[in-house]
Amino acid sequence: MEPKTLFDKVWDAHVVEKIDGGPSVLYIDKHLIHEVTSPQAFAGLEARGLKVFRPEKTIATPDHNIPTVNQHLKIEDDLSRNQVETLTTNCEKNDITLYGLNHPKNGIVHVVGPELGHTQPGMTMVCGDSHTSTHGAFGAVAFGIGTSEVEMVLATQCILQPKPKKMRITVDGELQKGVTAKDLTLYVIAQLGTGGATGYFVEYAGSAVSNLTMEGRMTVCNMSIEMGARGGMIAPDETTFEYVKGREFAPKGEAWDKAIAKWKELKTDEGAVFDKEYTYKAEDIEPMLTYGTNPGMGTGITGNIPTAEEVEASELPTFKKSLDYMGFELGDKLLGKKVDYVFVGSCTNGRIEDLRMLASLVKGKKKADSVTAWIVPGSKQVERQAQEEGLVEVLEEAGFELRQPGCSACLA
Amino acid sequence: MPIDKFTVLESSYVPLPIENVDTDQIIPARFLKATSREGFGENLFRDWRFDADGSENKDFVLNNPKYSGQILVAGKNFGSGSSREHAAWAVHDYGFKVVVSSFFADIFRNNALNNGVLPVVVSPEFLSKVFAAVEADNSQKLLVDLEKQSISLNGEKEEFEINPYKKNCLLNGFDDIDYLLDKKENIEEFEQE
Ligand code: SF4
Numbered sequence A: 001m002e003p004k005t006l007f008d009k010v011w012d013a014h015v016v017e018k019i020d021g022g023p024s025v026l027y028i029d030k031h032l033i034h035e036v037t038s039p040q041a042f043a044g045l046e047a048r049g050l051k052v053f054r055p056e057k058t059i060a061t062p063d064h065n066i067p068t069v070n071q072h073l074k075i076e077d078d079l080s081r082n083q084v085e086t087l088t089t090n091c092e093k094n095d096i097t098l099y100g101l102n103h104p105k106n107g108i109v110h111v112v113g114p115e116l117g118h119t120q121p122g123m124t125m126v127c128g129d130s131h132t133s134t135h136g137a138f139g140a141v142a143f144g145i146g147t148s149e150v151e152m153v154l155a156t157q158c159i160l161q162p163k164p165k166k167m168r169i170t171v172d173g174e175l176q177k178g179v180t181a182k183d184l185t186l187y188v189i190a191q192l193g194t195g196g197a198t199g200y201f202v203e204y205a206g207s208a209v210s211n212l213t214m215e216g217r218m219t220v221c222n223m224s225i226e227m228g229a230r231g232g233m234i235a236p237d238e239t240t241f242e243y244v245k246g247r248e249f250a251p252k253g254e255a256w257d258k259a260i261a262k263w264k265e266l267k268t269d270e271g272a273v274f275d276k277e278y279t280y281k282a283e284d285i286e287p288m289l290t291y292g293t294n295p296g297m298g299t300g301i302t303g304n305i306p307t308a309e310e311v312e313a314s315e316l317p318t319f320k321k322s323l324d325y326m327g328f329e330l331g332d333k334l335l336g337k338k339v340d341y342v343f344v345g346s347c348t349n350g351r352i353e354d355l356r357m358l359a360s361l362v363k364g365k366k367k368a369d370s371v372t373a374w375i376v377p378g379s380k381q382v383e384r385q386a387q388e389e390g391l392v393e394v395l396e397e398a399g400f401e402l403r404q405p406g407c408s409a410c411l412a
Numbered sequence B: 001m002p003i004d005k006f007t008v009l010e011s012s013y014v015p016l017p018i019e020n021v022d023t024d025q026i027i028p029a030r031f032l033k034a035t036s037r038e039g040f041g042e043n044l045f046r047d048w049r050f051d052a053d054g055s056e057n058k059d060f061v062l063n064n065p066k067y068s069g070q071i072l073v074a075g076k077n078f079g080s081g082s083s084r085e086h087a088a089w090a091v092h093d094y095g096f097k098v099v100v101s102s103f104f105a106d107i108f109r110n111n112a113l114n115n116g117v118l119p120v121v122v123s124p125e126f127l128s129k130v131f132a133a134v135e136a137d138n139s140q141k142l143l144v145d146l147e148k149q150s151i152s153l154n155g156e157k158e159e160f161e162i163n164p165y166k167k168n169c170l171l172n173g174f175d176d177i178d179y180l181l182d183k184k185e186n187i188e189e190f191e192q193e
Helices: A006-012 A039-047 A078-094 A109-115 A130-138 A147-156 A181-192 A214-227 A238-244 A253-263 A313-326 A352-362 A380-388 A391-397 B086-094 B106-114 B124-136 B164-172 B176-181 B184-192
Strands: A015-018 A024-027 A030-033 A058-060 A124-127 A141-144 A158-161 A165-172 A200-205 A231-233 A276-281 A288-290 A298-300 A341-344 A372-375 B008-016 B071-074 B098-101 B118-121 B141-145 B150-153 B156-159
Touching: A006 A141, A006 A200, A006 A231, A015 B184, A024 B184, A030 A109, A030 A147, A039 A078, A039 A147, A058 A078, A058 A109, A109 A124, A109 A130, A109 A214, A109 A380, A124 A130, A124 A147, A130 A141, A130 A214, A130 A231, A130 A238, A141 A231, A147 A158, A147 B176, A158 B176, A165 A181, A181 A214, A181 A276, A181 A288, A181 A298, A200 A214, A214 A231, A214 A238, A214 A352, A238 A253, A341 A352, A352 A380, A352 A391, A380 A391, B008 B098, B008 B124, B071 B124, B071 B141, B086 B106, B098 B124, B098 B141, B106 B118, B106 B164, B124 B150, B124 B156, B164 B176, B176 B184
Parallel strands: A030 A058, A030 A124, A124 A141, A165 A200, A165 A276, A200 A231, A341 A372, B008 B071, B071 B098, B098 B118
Antiparallel strands: A015 A024, A024 A158, A288 A298, B008 B141, B141 B150, B150 B156
């Protein structure tokens, strides 16, 4: 048998049909929906006189447009309230599980999925949010879709998709002290540029990647989008199984043993071919800072903003415009710049692990008065855990404002 | 919804000789809170059409009574930026059936096709001629023939590419969902495996 990549294995197992000269009909195992990109899809379905085809494979949680204070009160903004209410009605009509506002399982869609064990290796997953790639951390093929596609999945549990090309990014070695998964991914993005992986589905490999925790892996896969990739994924291993085991919607008992046996097959075979490969050394990665208006504008913490000579001439005008916006100059050193805002949250940094790390750093210290510091937990569960573990106290004593779960500054 | 069938269209056109028009210019982010697909045409190119105080910007081409038609002709790299499908809805809702440019952003092109708007990619030379022609005579027409995959200006013809599957959908007025609904049996069979 021809050697296959991890991506091929999962993708090929879900192809219902390949259209000649066109896309493939891809079966979707799990569809995550939220209030912003689903209402028009439900309306379209209704106009066709259809109901949701496989409601048990659909999970809903409002997160994008919700307030992150006073969630127990009526949402003030009429349009946002209407979106949240529309989601509720649509879920009721179609028997879809909804983790509504104030539900103990509510949270950002990409935090809730893994946390509850909905996300599992070998699945195909979609959601009307580009950072759906997060779930690839479990060895799932997961990607963001548009509203017409949301409607497709609601109607048929399938989507029409051309098969993307394959890229592998290998990072070998050991990450230095203070270097996190986010630094790793920002480093890769700075190397490839924001369009460097356009049209590709990326597999991350190498010892630096397999040594990451699940939270770290999710961060890496989440940010695949920032270099243009359709999605990112990592082969499942003991770390993955350990994380999934025992979660509410994970397989149990005999089903679990069967699942594990299948999941162990999910890795790229020796000799499988990628359309593109990149290899980096973990030792080269420093903690990263970005200095501009896109995530490709990043450098190691001891680095400088490029000088005029270091930027490609055709890019220089846009580059300068972006620095003007930031109030920086070409060639500036980044260490020593003043901090105005601290935001810890979103589906990349709103997990319990992030809050723990933050608390360990700020314990017993106080933020400067001039700094506005927001923490927005990724889900209700993270919020509860942070309380139980005493992190909330530590953070509040350090002067951080703790808000309620939601996408928050990521969308607004 | 099944989309509008498209076969041949002859129409005057609206020129927008600006490059890199991104989806935020097509439909600004603040209009994304709606829950229906309709009505976005009203806010198409909102910040170009209207001044901050809500009054019409007389200089913008959509407000110029000289230009009309179901075809929008735009500078290269139309529809870049955020992937919002609302941009395609706005173009469609306003009444455009064809957008002509020398380059489209990928996601916009797909979204347009999914909503019954035909994106036609022409050569930069042809595009310049199209702009020049309407400047000389605002009743100038374009003829777009999907079956033949051709676009003509005063008898000068250029062929354009379209994915055969998408072409078939547009010609028959059905969208991806109609196609998939037609495959329900195969899908159910697949689920059994
Ligand atoms: S936090 Fe940001 S990226 Fe994540 S789901 Fe919300 S809007 Fe999308």
